[in-house]
Amino acid sequence: MSIFQELTNRDRVFEFLAPAQSPVDVRHGPILYLEDVSVSFDGFKAINNLNLTIDDGELRCIIGPNGAGKTTMMDIITGKTRPDTGSVWFGSRHNLLTKSEPDIASLGVGRKFQKPTVFEALTVFENLELAMAADKRVLPTLTAQMKPEYRDRIDEVLALIGLKELRQAFAGILSHGQKQWLEIGMLLMQKPRLLLVDEPVAGMTEQEMERTAELLTSLAGKQSVVVVEHDMGFVRSIARTVTVLHQGSVLAEGSMDQVSSHPDVIKVYLGEEA
Numbered sequence: 001m002s003i004f005q006e007l008t009n010r011d012r013v014f015e016f017l018a019p020a021q022s023p024v025d026v027r028h029g030p031i032l033y034l035e036d037v038s039v040s041f042d043g044f045k046a047i048n049n050l051n052l053t054i055d056d057g058e059l060r061c062i063i064g065p066n067g068a069g070k071t072t073m074m075d076i077i078t079g080k081t082r083p084d085t086g087s088v089w090f091g092s093r094h095n096l097l098t099k100s101e102p103d104i105a106s107l108g109v110g111r112k113f114q115k116p117t118v119f120e121a122l123t124v125f126e127n128l129e130l131a132m133a134a135d136k137r138v139l140p141t142l143t144a145q146m147k148p149e150y151r152d153r154i155d156e157v158l159a160l161i162g163l164k165e166l167r168q169a170f171a172g173i174l175s176h177g178q179k180q181w182l183e184i185g186m187l188l189m190q191k192p193r194l195l196l197v198d199e200p201v202a203g204m205t206e207q208e209m210e211r212t213a214e215l216l217t218s219l220a221g222k223q224s225v226v227v228v229e230h231d232m233g234f235v236r237s238i239a240r241t242v243t244v245l246h247q248g249s250v251l252a253e254g255s256m257d258q259v260s261s262h263p264d265v266i267k268v269y270l271g272e273e274a
């Protein structure tokens with residue numbers, strides 16, 4: 001078969017369409033594993049012997065008072081901050097401490113920051129298209145006329161994030177909640193194995209919060225999701241397992257009922273809210 005025939009062969013399964021061929025090995029354990037991780041800033045221990053295990057497909061909520069180390073923990077997982085000691089593994093194969101931020105992202109760790117950063121002058125569809133183009137495997141073929149397979153992937157994500165009807169709307173006219181969902185959709189275009197989501201419901205209406213709860217719970221199973229959130233009602237509505245961070249370490253872990261009745265948690269965190 002000539003190269004031309006090969007490239008125009010409609011039956012060929014392109015790499016990005018094949019079932020996620022993740023190099024991440026979870027056969028013998030969790031998808032994310034932090035062991036004895038510590039980091040200090042000017043002598044202040046922001047993360048202090050932190051141990052955390054996230055199972056493949058799990059939805060985990062991380063809570064904790066201001067300054068507990070939640071953002072720093074996310075920064076360590078994504079390679080933005082290097083810990084002084086400890087280890088961070090993605091599956092059993094990848095030592096994340098030896099990898100750059102872009103390498104960690106392309107291994108399948110997606111991060112959603114608190115503020116939405118969609119391209120407001122582009123449509124919902126174009127934002128998703130652009131997110132797909134950021135995937136190096138797809139870029140060479142995307143510049144030509146868009147293949148039906150790419151459209152299918154975008155349609156699939158549009159349905160997941162509930163923005164099918166708004167595909168041609170400019171992102172600038174979306175509500176705050178819709179922008180957050182679009183950004184989650186942009187991350188999903190790259191088929192991450194692990195999604196880190198920072199305060200997804202800050203500034204959302206009740207209805208948007210409910211929709212976000214549905215979205216995040218529907219993602220779990222297909223990918224692992226770690227949500228950092230201050231809103232206790234929201235955490236209660238989605239959480240199976242909650243990890244409470246305090247002074248850079250795990251203070252308590254368990255169901256929402258277990259952690260919210262834990263005396264130390266009441267003292268340092270929930271008591272504070274009350």
Ligand SMILES: Nc1ncnc2c1ncn2[C@@H]1O[C@H](COP(=O)(O)OP(=O)(O)OP(=O)(O)O)[C@@H](O)[C@H]1O
Nearest residue numbers: 041042045046064065066067068069070071072073
């Ligand atoms: N680059 C830095 N330089 C100095 N101190 C820092 C730095 N990053 C974080 N810290 C400190 O480390 C501690 C943990 O901060 P972090 O932002 O991780 O907490 P957090 O749990 O995310 O808090 P919040 O809920 O307020 O976002 C804080 O006391 C913070 O001031």
